[in-house]
Amino acid sequence: MNQIAVLLTCFNRKEKTLNCLHHLFKLKNDLDIYLVDDGSTDGTSEAIAKDFPQVNLIKESGDLFWNKGMNLAWEHASQIDYDYYLWLNDDVVIYQNCFDELYSCIDLTESKAIISGIIESADKNETLYGGFDANRKLIKANGKLNSIRNLNGNVVVIPKKVYKVLGNLDLHYHHDLGDVDYGLRAQRNNIKVYTTRIAIASGDKNDICRVRKNKTTIINRFKKLYSPLGANPKIIFYFRNKHFGFINAITYFFFLHFINFIPDWLNNLVFGNRYV
Template sequence: MIFIVIPVFNRKEYTRECIYSLLKQRTTAFKIIVVDHGSVDGTSEMIINEFPSVVLLSGDNSLWWTGATNIGVTEALKLSTSGSDLVLTLNNDLVVNPDYLEQLLLVYEQNKPCLVGSTSVYFDDNERIQFAGISWNSYLAKFKSNPVNNRQYSSIVNQVSYLPTDLLTGRGTLIPISAFKEVGLYDEEKFPHYAADEDFSLSCKRKGYKLLVSVSACVKSHVRDTGINFKHNKLSFRQFFKTLYSIKSANNLSIRYKWAKKNSPIPYFYFLMDVLRIFGSYSRSLLDSRFGKSYN
């Protein structure tokens, strides 16, 4: 059984579209658990009226991604009756194909114990890859996307079944129940919104779980820049400065300091390099905006 945990906060139409795509899956051994943490757009009412088979849990808007996901995972642990059960974390802005769960399971069964993430493409451009794995340097605070990100999705989907990755996001990751029993829940104290998913995958890796990305298990994303794929997108300095302290931002310096302390062997140097990369990236975005690429 796969327990699909989806935290939601507004964006009712995205949630409806996501659930509809899940109900079209070829495999039926799954249960959808939605955690609505404070929506005011009628999301819960829509789920009750249109999707009675969905387990709907409620929370307030202080939960953020990590707290809401932990509520869903806790419910999955209660409902689970087998050590072979799985949890799939999924965001509500994603749409999947009818063979999505099958493709995740195929890679999982061939490589367990493992966590299996999804290849992400853009909803309005299915050939453009958003995420297909990432390499992470624990000393230099450098995140580098898998080179296939620069290729068209159709050019790789039939060439390789899965790709290794150093970290996994919560945007379509299949996790064995055993991993939560060994590692615990997501760390909502240190990472209330961003980085909890990557941190959890890293903790699992230390326990001996392989981290993989299924190429054929594809999610189509409505949201363009999230988490480790965050871009500055021509922010003003005032807007950029706010990202350094906002809980909604992947740039949040407090979160990045806690990540360095928990996960890097040289945390203070790592944090310094991380901060320099953030400011360097913003500076380059300003130059791109003003001069294009001509300054290189």
């Protein structure tokens, strides 16, 4: 039987985390789960230890966020020789066909590709995540594997063959961009990245603007910009220089400072609702 390690990180959303684990074990009770609780204060760790003692629970201080938390979970899981690693966000609700579809896609690609699950809204009227194509358009389920350019890390399977080439997530990233970076690294190494053929989970859309915080002082804007949940210019520079070159990286570095320096009215006039 194929061994799969499920990797999660969580922070202060106990009910969603417990609901996610409940759905996981309901669908497949032989999973090895590695979960980093990044400093939750709402009783998440205690509830997991009580209700799901089989989970490998890793408690941290609260400064990891998504990318570094997932890196740590993966580091723990990699001590065992698993066939597959599954990234999973605890705010998605996986469907009953989730593992069947993931394994089917893995078989179609001979365990040589990364498979990203398509996530839709709860009413099934909108595709939310999975990945973007070469034209920066969000890929919708169409009954076939679709090539991804920019990877969303909500529900993603990494076969052992891929992990041995790419290794873990890049620790330069704090919260976001680690998933996109991983997908681009894969493509640079001639490893394909595909969506599932159908939606395998539902979730909520995240519309947070990381580039600019509006209706506040310029000092607060820059504090948010350089925070782990902002579009930290140093991290963005690293990402863009790595994948798109120095000119692209330095241009966007200055743009991030410019757009946070100008007042709200000018931002709205020039860019509309793009950075609101």
